[in-house]
Amino acid sequence: MSESPDIRLGLYVPPHPHPLLAPEQNEGWGRLRDAFETCRQRIEESGVDLILIYSTTWPSIIGHQIQAHPNPVFTHVDDDFHFLGSMEYEFKMDSEFANCFRDFSEERGLHARTVAYDGFPIDTGSVVALKLLNPDNRIPACIVSSNVYSNRAEQIVLGKAARDAMSKLGRKVAVVVVASLSNRMFTEHIEPSEDSIHSAKDDEWNRKILEFFEDGRLEDISQLSRDIHGQIRVSKVVAYKPAWWMAAAMGQHNNYDGEVLAYEALHGAGGAVIQLTPAEGGIGDKEFDEDDVEFYRGDRSVLDQGMI
Amino acid sequence: MANGEIVLGCLAPHPPHVVYAENPEQNEPFSEGGWEALRWGYNMLARKLKDIDYDCIVVLTPHWQTYIGNHFLGLERFKNISVDPIFPNLFRFHHDIKVDVELSEAMQRSAEEAGIVSMMMRNPDFRVDYGTIVSCHMINPDWDKPLVTISSNRSTHYYSDEVMNEQASALGKAVSKAIEESGKKVVLVASHSLSHRHFVTEAPLPEDMSREHIYNHSQYVWDMKVIEMMREGKMKEVIGILPEMIEQTMAEAEGGGLTWMMAAMGMPDYPAEIYGYQSVIGTGNVIAAWDPNSSTRAIVL
Numbered sequence: 001m002s003e004s005p006d007i008r009l010g011l012y013v014p015p016h017p018h019p020l021l022a023p024e025q026n027e028g029w030g031r032l033r034d035a036f037e038t039c040r041q042r043i044e045e046s047g048v049d050l051i052l053i054y055s056t057t058w059p060s061i062i063g064h065q066i067q068a069h070p071n072p073v074f075t076h077v078d079d080d081f082h083f084l085g086s087m088e089y090e091f092k093m094d095s096e097f098a099n100c101f102r103d104f105s106e107e108r109g110l111h112a113r114t115v116a117y118d119g120f121p122i123d124t125g126s127v128v129a130l131k132l133l134n135p136d137n138r139i140p141a142c143i144v145s146s147n148v149y150s151n152r153a154e155q156i157v158l159g160k161a162a163r164d165a166m167s168k169l170g171r172k173v174a175v176v177v178v179a180s181l182s183n184r185m186f187t188e189h190i191e192p193s194e195d196s197i198h199s200a201k202d203d204e205w206n207r208k209i210l211e212f213f214e215d216g217r218l219e220d221i222s223q224l225s226r227d228i229h230g231q232i233r234v235s236k237v238v239a240y241k242p243a244w245w246m247a248a249a250m251g252q253h254n255n256y257d258g259e260v261l262a263y264e265a266l267h268g269a270g271g272a273v274i275q276l277t278p279a280e281g282g283i284g285d286k287e288f289d290e291d292d293v294e295f296y297r298g299d300r301s302v303l304d305q306g307m308i
Numbered sequence: 309m310a311n312g313e314i315v316l317g318c319l320a321p322h323p324p325h326v327v328y329a330e331n332p333e334q335n336e337p338f339s340e341g342g343w344e345a346l347r348w349g350y351n352m353l354a355r356k357l358k359d360i361d362y363d364c365i366v367v368l369t370p371h372w373q374t375y376i377g378n379h380f381l382g383l384e385r386f387k388n389i390s391v392d393p394i395f396p397n398l399f400r401f402h403h404d405i406k407v408d409v410e411l412s413e414a415m416q417r418s419a420e421e422a423g424i425v426s427m428m429m430r431n432p433d434f435r436v437d438y439g440t441i442v443s444c445h446m447i448n449p450d451w452d453k454p455l456v457t458i459s460s461n462r463s464t465h466y467y468s469d470e471v472m473n474e475q476a477s478a479l480g481k482a483v484s485k486a487i488e489e490s491g492k493k494v495v496l497v498a499s500h501s502l503s504h505r506h507f508v509t510e511a512p513l514p515e516d517m518s519r520e521h522i523y524n525h526s527q528y529v530w531d532m533k534v535i536e537m538m539r540e541g542k543m544k545e546v547i548g549i550l551p552e553m554i555e556q557t558m559a560e561a562e563g564g565g566l567t568w569m570m571a572a573m574g575m576p577d578y579p580a581e582i583y584g585y586q587s588v589i590g591t592g593n594v595i596a597a598w599d600p601n602s603s604t605r606a607i608v609l
Contacts, residue, residue: 059393062395062510076435080374080376080379082430111508117391118389119388119400120396147508184466187461187463187466188376188425234465267376
């Protein structure tokens with residue numbers, strides 16, 4: 001397979017439904033909506049023929065699930081924000097890519113499977129991203145889940161498997177990660193006008209991460225994932241995974257042009273729309289201290305190894 | 309008007325595998341069976357419920373996860389297809405659910421009066437979670453009673469297991485008060501497993517029982533300890549050690565179901581009826597019931 005897939009741009013966007021369903025209710029949500037619109041135009045201009053989404057709001061348990069239904073149709077309602085309205089969708093998926101992605105995932109030692117069922121519940125984050133970034137379905141898409149038990153090695157190998165499939169099929173790709181920065185929301189109802197980042201600490205960390213993104217330091221953010229998880233992520237899952245996957249899929253280096261198009265609160269969580277464009281040169285390697293991994297060999301039996 | 313009452317509390321785990329194995333007409337996939345210890349236990353519990361006079365089933369489910377308090381179903385009917393996001397190969401269930409909106413609203417008001425953040429869910433496109441559907445199908449396959457689903461507030465993740473215990477207890481007491489004032493006879497359902505670590509791979513034939521076993525022995529020991537305490541009527545003690553069990557076994561009680569139900573029932577000190585225990589894709593599942601009526605309470609297993 002080719003070493004350098006044709007990745008035209010990468011996007012990091014928030015999963016909450018507010019920019020889709022209620023952009024007029026809060027100026028910040030409106031600015032996020034405008035940033036999504038800018039990204040939509042840039043995707044259009046970039047000539048990509050695949051939008052590949054990694055969604056943190058699609059949890060999986062049986063390995064890694066990849067959406068392969070050629071034309072999923074449904075009406076989705078968010079568990080928390082059902083009062084904002086329904087999200088009707090009809091998407092166009094790249095089934096050939098989904099199958100190829102699964103095959104390369106398995107070749108690299110991962111348990112992976114495609115899903116193609118009428119009525120399968122596509123998650124809020126993916127629905128929001130696809131409806132705002134690709135509203136007329138001109139560009140086929142693919143969505144991959146986030147396994148709740150997986151950690152760094154598995155996510156990096158999954159990102160590389162995506163890269164394998166991009167190269168094999170010669171796709172021109174927009175890589176989209178759907179995730180919050182800080183993910184602690186308010187646990188009470190708030191008026192839209194009252195929205196703000198949950199705490200000063202969350203805000204400070206978010207802004208530091210955004211500096212890294214603006215400098216194009218994607219691999220550095222990947223290397224700092226464990227710190228980020230400990231500092232500003234509610235422990236719903238074992239780790240902050242999206243930067244691991246994004247860096248492995250786009251290329252594990254810091255050679256990107258970064259642009260933060262918007263950063264706003266979404267019921268307390270940190271929501272940012274960020275673009276990374278592969279570039280020549282960059283800020284260099286700053287934070288690299290974790291090993292790379294090419295093949296997933298499963299959980300190591302630490303207790304067994306210690307037996308005499 | 310007679311006081312309302314809770315006539316039975318059920319710990320009813322919701323792995324979609326048990327519905328898949330039963331092959332009801334509402335579910336699209338076909339199976340060759342499997343997980344009989346659980347299914348036959350559920351069949352016994354369903355028969356017991358046929359002999360109990362009740363008006364409504366109230367379920368707290370960890371698969372409707374909310375971060376802004378607890379939400380209550382607030383429309384009379386939800387007709388849709390439920391496709392399990394984790395096991396879509398096993399569960400694609402066509403359902404037509406009727407909701408007791410009057411009771412749901414009363415419980416939500418009672419929660420609000422108790423200072424609990426809560427909300428009614430009134431979006432007609434909302435899809436009822438598969439935890440509710442699996443538990444309710446297995447205890448009442450005729451679907452001839454209305455139900456109310458209450459969402460699981462994720463206070464374990466946002467704060468701690470101890471905070472979850474406090475908040476779920478307060479919710480249970482508020483729900484109990486509303487039921488009493490309603491004059492209705494209600495079955496409560498805590499829809500969840502005990503230990504909850506899954507295997508991350510699946511057998512080519514999911515119902516191949518030669519592949520099914522508990523994820524590890526530690527999970528099994530915890531499950532057995534808790535079941536023993538249930539048999540002894542030590543539910544206050546079970547709720548007390550729940551935070552430790554959750555931490556050590558990833559127990560699905562972290563969603564608040566068992567704590568909520570036990571608080572609503574006044575922390576039963578009488579023996580639970582045990583209907584079955586079995587692992588499903590590595591998780592530990594017990595079907596148990598608490599019958600406040602000593603004349604119908606039985607030693608099942």
